Amino acid sequence: MKLPIFLDNHSTSPMDPRVLESMLPYFVEKFGNAASRNHAFGWAAEEGVEQARKQIAKLIKADAKEIVFTSGATESDNLALKGVLEMYKEKGTHIITSSTEHRAVLDTAKSLEAKGMATVTYLPVDKYGMVNPQDVQNAITDKTILISIMLANNEIGTINPIQEIGKIAKAKGVLFHCDATQGVGKIPVDVQAMGIDLMSFTSHKIYGPKGVGALYVRKRNPRVRIAAQIDGGGHERGMRSGTLPVPLIVGFGKACELCEQEMVTETARLIKMRDRLQTDIMAALEESYLNGHPTNRLPGNLNISFAYVEGESLLMGMKDIALSSGSACTSATLEPSYVLRALGVGTELAHSSIRFGLGRFNTDDEIDYTIKKVIEVVTKLREMSPLYEMAKEGVDLKSVQWAAH
């Protein structure tokens, strides 16, 4: 086993060597511009792109023509929200989204609000982080043009009832965008069955290269149109100009193909490792709390709060394991995770949260090591924690008058 261990697969993932291999011919040998229609170099590049488009479409049960390449999921989210709002502004300007969406959706929505181009409803989530489809239904007005709800949350892994929301959107004639960045390639996605009209996802979360993503844009029932946000050569059916990054796209395609082929076995393997990590840690450490849905969750996700210890110090104590925390100290904003806060997790427990993100290349040995290390470090830091000491003495921490600073 090699240290450090990478257990932060929600942030990004290592590229699969098989993906790299598929990309290599497209740097030096098949370097053509996929938009060059008049010579062999262009044709070779175009062939690579179109094969990738098919591989990607197959994974999400779409048609290859419905895939629009972007630089990544952030751009896809921006293009979906801004593109729809601009295209259909005569029909309505109301967006419905949820409070635990990724910042790429929330900040785009806020930016549209600030410019006076949209009014936005931010739906609450339940204690597991799930959107209630009934809330979506109730929030729809005759001005609603777009619903944007994520497939699975990047912090807590909770999977939303997308199919039910899709049905509601369809019945009401409202477009439905889904940020599926964390879900595509990890759990089955079917844009038809789920009633999704637009969907953002990216390559680097599924063992593909960074720098390429896609926006699925439905072509029929209904035919969705979006206003381009980048003008230029009219690539991607006019929705996203810019020369296609052929090697990245080829890698993205291969990554999707591998996910599709290996999803069943890989999901079973991840769940087994994840559940062992969860069970062993939580059995050994009192007052550790699972964040997110107990079962309806991404296979590789585990998010736990360890009462009385602060997240960043936990990460520091486990510096040979790459993890992430909802603690304010690890964020630029000095605020603890807004996702955990939206679930009703107390600020102090949000500060104490650790996110484990398991992926394709993690092994049982690494999980064994992590279990041992987490128990050791939490125990050590609790010994050091005045809060743990007070709790052991029977002091109710909520009754203490803290000198805030």
Next chain:
Amino acid sequence: MAYSDKVVDHFNNPRNMGSFKKDDADVGTGMVGAPECGDVMKLQIKVQNDTIVDAKFKTFGCGSAIASSSLATEWLKGKTIEEAQKIKNTDIVQELNLPPVKIHCSVLAEDAIKAALADYQKKTDGQPTGTK
């Protein structure tokens, strides 16, 4: 964020971690911060003849907060009450090489020192400590 070697050293080998009985007459206790803010420091001093003979801490917080309080206990030992009053957060920032986002940890440590000294002085009720 990369931590300075000194922060890492204090984090891995905390000095004077633990507690005194807070009701003892020669002990001063300072508890500052709040769980919602992500850091709480408890700093205790044991005083004899106006001199801090021992100090202990417990901290809930990030690595820099733990290091700041660990360092504070090291510095407090052997100092008189008057000398201890002069410890500044900027001294801690300098010694631990804290980045700007971690300056509040040093401020908290200075607050904890002041609170411990004040608690001790309240206990001695204005009496010169040397007479005890």
